[in-house]
Amino acid sequence: MESQKAETVTQDATNTKALHGVSSMVTVIELDSHSAPRTQLTDYEQNSESTLDVNISSPGQYSMQLDEVQPTRNQAPPRLDSEVSAAVQVLRIIESYGQHKDISYQWKGIASYAPIVATQIRAGKPVRILFTGFGFKSPLVLGRLPDLGEKLALAHLDGLCSNIATVYEVGAEVHTVRCYVEGLRQIVDTNELRNIHIMEAGGSPGLNEVQDNEAYEVVLGISGAPSHYRAKADMWDWKDDGTDVTFEHLYPTGTIIRPGSSYTGNAPSIQALPMRKVRKLAQNFSPIVLRGFSETTNEDYFLAKGNELGEILTWTFGQILKVKDTGEVDKNANNVTSNEAMPMHFDGIFKFIDTVDPVTGEVKKVMTPPRYQYFTCLSTAPKGDGYTLFANSHLFFQNLPSPFTLERLEKATWSMVNDGFWSAKQTGLPLVVRHKDTGAACLRWHQPWTETNFSKYYIEIENDEAADELVSIINRLVYDYRVCLRFEWEQGDLLINDNDGICWGL
Numbered sequence: 001m002e003s004q005k006a007e008t009v010t011q012d013a014t015n016t017k018a019l020h021g022v023s024s025m026v027t028v029i030e031l032d033s034h035s036a037p038r039t040q041l042t043d044y045e046q047n048s049e050s051t052l053d054v055n056i057s058s059p060g061q062y063s064m065q066l067d068e069v070q071p072t073r074n075q076a077p078p079r080l081d082s083e084v085s086a087a088v089q090v091l092r093i094i095e096s097y098g099q100h101k102d103i104s105y106q107w108k109g110i111a112s113y114a115p116i117v118a119t120q121i122r123a124g125k126p127v128r129i130l131f132t133g134f135g136f137k138s139p140l141v142l143g144r145l146p147d148l149g150e151k152l153a154l155a156h157l158d159g160l161c162s163n164i165a166t167v168y169e170v171g172a173e174v175h176t177v178r179c180y181v182e183g184l185r186q187i188v189d190t191n192e193l194r195n196i197h198i199m200e201a202g203g204s205p206g207l208n209e210v211q212d213n214e215a216y217e218v219v220l221g222i223s224g225a226p227s228h229y230r231a232k233a234d235m236w237d238w239k240d241d242g243t244d245v246t247f248e249h250l251y252p253t254g255t256i257i258r259p260g261s262s263y264t265g266n267a268p269s270i271q272a273l274p275m276r277k278v279r280k281l282a283q284n285f286s287p288i289v290l291r292g293f294s295e296t297t298n299e300d301y302f303l304a305k306g307n308e309l310g311e312i313l314t315w316t317f318g319q320i321l322k323v324k325d326t327g328e329v330d331k332n333a334n335n336v337t338s339n340e341a342m343p344m345h346f347d348g349i350f351k352f353i354d355t356v357d358p359v360t361g362e363v364k365k366v367m368t369p370p371r372y373q374y375f376t377c378l379s380t381a382p383k384g385d386g387y388t389l390f391a392n393s394h395l396f397f398q399n400l401p402s403p404f405t406l407e408r409l410e411k412a413t414w415s416m417v418n419d420g421f422w423s424a425k426q427t428g429l430p431l432v433v434r435h436k437d438t439g440a441a442c443l444r445w446h447q448p449w450t451e452t453n454f455s456k457y458y459i460e461i462e463n464d465e466a467a468d469e470l471v472s473i474i475n476r477l478v479y480d481y482r483v484c485l486r487f488e489w490e491q492g493d494l495l496i497n498d499n500d501g502i503c504w505g506l
Contacts, residue, residue, distance in 0.1 A: 087117035089167040090127055096401060097160060097482075127164060127172040129157075146183040148249075154187055154196055155251035159481025161195030166479075175199050192384075235281050241274040253392040253502070254485050255285045258292045267294045270301050270494065275308035282372060282496045283437050287390050287487065290494035296376050297492060306374050309496065313351070313370045322378075331420030335454035343447035343457065344391055344478045344505040347373060349416065350424055371436070373504070375495040380488075387486040391478040391503040393442045399482050404466075404473060406432065406441055412470070413462045416446055420455035427462065435500045442500045447475055478503055 091114055095107040120127055137144060157174045165171035175197050176184060188196045231237070231247075238245050244260030257278075259268050270293050282288045295301050303319065306312050312319050325339045335342060348369025355366045380386075397406045412431040418424050433444050448471065449457040461467035477483055487495075497504060 083118040083121045084114060086121050086168050087114040090117055090121075090164050090172070093160070093163050093167065094129075096399070121168060121170075124170060126170050127168070129160075129172060129174045131174065131176045146187055150184065151187050151191065152249075152251050154184065154193055155191065156482070158193040158195045159252070162481045165195075171195065173197050235277045238274055238277065241272075241277070243268060243272050243274065249285075250485060250487075252395055252482055252485060253285075253390060254287045254289065254487065255281065256289045256291050267292055269293065269295045270298070270305055271295065273305060273494075275305050278496055279309050279372065282498045283435070283501070286392075286496070286498040286502045287485070288496045289487070290496075291490060291492070293492070293494065296494050297378055302376055305494075309372060309374060313368075315351070329453045331453070331455050334421050335452065338454065340453065342506040343449040344389065344475075344503050345446040346444055346503050347499050349426070349429075349446055350418075370499050372499055373495075373497045375493075375497075377489040377491055377493040377495075380491050383488070387488055389479070389505045390485045390487060390497065391443075391483050391505075392485070393501045393503070394440060395483040396443050396477055397441055399477060399480060401473065401477075404470065408464070409443075409470075410441070412464045414445075415460050415462055417458040418455050423455075431461070433500070435498075438501075440501065443474075443478075443503060445474060445478070445503055447478070447505070 088110060091107070091110045095110065098107070117127055141147065141149070154174075161172040161174060173195055176199065184196075185198045187193070188198065236247065244262040245257050246260050248256040248258070250256060270290075273290060273293065278288055278290070290296070299320070303312070306319075315321070321336065323336060326334075328334075328338070346369060348367065351368050351370070352365040353368050354363050356363055397409075400406070400409075410430075410432045413428050414431055415427040415429065416425070430444060433442050434440070435442050446457060446459060448459040449455075459471065461470050464470050
């Protein structure tokens with residue numbers, strides 16, 4: 001189903017336009033504003049057939065239990081070296097979820113567990129990760145049932161399994177054993193965390209035990225699993241603007257804003273939205289999704305609220321680009337208006353203005369990328385069959401593997417050669433820039449894109465001794481589930497994204 005790939009990091013099953021015949025129709029305007037050492041594995045038994053339960057009892061501590069399984073009948077096992085290689089890749093991903101400040105650190109568990117994970121791979125079974133005590137409830141929390149903490153934790157673990165699936169197609173499963181499993185199941189079902197499986201310790205209770213249980217518990221309030229986010233900054237308070245809203249924080253990045261419970265009739269109009277507060281929120285919590293408001297597809301209102309966000313940047317197509325497939329398939333056509341996937345990128349790499357040097361009078365072209373993107377969704381892809389991707393710079397640098405560091409990347413520059421529709425060559429582009437409002441480090445990147453029917457993008461790091469490795473790491477990490485939000489549109493959604501801090505793709 002995939003249409004295009006770039007380097008070793010590709011448009012995976014989350015890429016909207018590669019997966020469905022008619023892409024989500026999204027209107028967008030943009031806002032202007034003035035290797036580790038190899039481990040020798042010798043204790044692998046080729047004929048052993050076991051499944052691996054990795055039992056994580058605390059950060060950095062792992063134990064295992066084995067269950068006998070039968071390999072798939074008539075399945076030709078892969079070569080031994082490929083099994084071990086895949087096992088090491090799986091364990092490297094698990095290792096990366098720890099916090100290792102010492103760049104020389106080597107997880108000893110890789111050598112211990114790789115032979116057993118390899119048997120699991122040989123059998124064509126998922127790697128199973130078992131949490132026997134997930135999750136411990138502190139007496140300081142508001143309730144005994146799963147809450148926002150568990151929701152975010154399960155999303156993090158689901159992302160771990162999805163990351164493993166990028167190197168081992170069968171993937172991984174997380175199993176939990178805890179007395180409050182039903183609440184966890186509800187979180188899994190509601191948030192469609194497909195890699196999470198809930199088990200009960202000791203199986204299901206007997207019928208008589210259930211019938212004889214006369215204990216009751218009264219839960220007061222609208223939620224049996226209370227959690228509370230107390231926001232002190234003014235940008236979270238919309239009541240003074242006459243708008244009642246709720247906030248939902250997404251994993252790993254992003255925020256959904258919905259009309260509050262006080263609206264019992266028609267949904268409030270887009271005209272009621274305090275767009276300067278939306279802009280402020282976008283600087284730190286992008287993408288910001290405004291969901292459930294009315295008149296969001298009214299073009300006049302859409303433009304008016306865009307002007308409240310900031311000065312609208314005009315392109316060759318005007319102020320509004322209607323994203324839908326035009327049917328053109330050649331390098332001189334715009335891949336944005338096609339069903340082909342798009343690379344991870346920042347907007348504005350081709351947007352220049354002429355400036356005059358006040359001393360020499362020389363006219364120079366200066367790149368002027370927009371500060372924000374502003375979308376509205378007119379129609380959607382089938383549910384589960386198309387996403388827009390948003391990679392958060394802060395999370396990118398937080399998960400950057402050694403020996404690469406923010407300080408090292410700030411010194412790096414890159415070049416791009418493009419043919420076809422944009423036809424440009426640029427050099428000396430900074431890999432890291434500072435956010436114009438917050439001062440935070442922001443990744444400025446355009447993913448290499450050569451296997452395409454449209455314009456090809458050839459990207460090189462200019463001044464790092466490990467340039468090829470760095471390109472590969474960037475291209476992998478921007479799709480990592482700890483960094484990248486797979487956002488699924490609903491009709492009428494408004495979305496505001498910070499172009500400095502968030503790279504995006506389709």
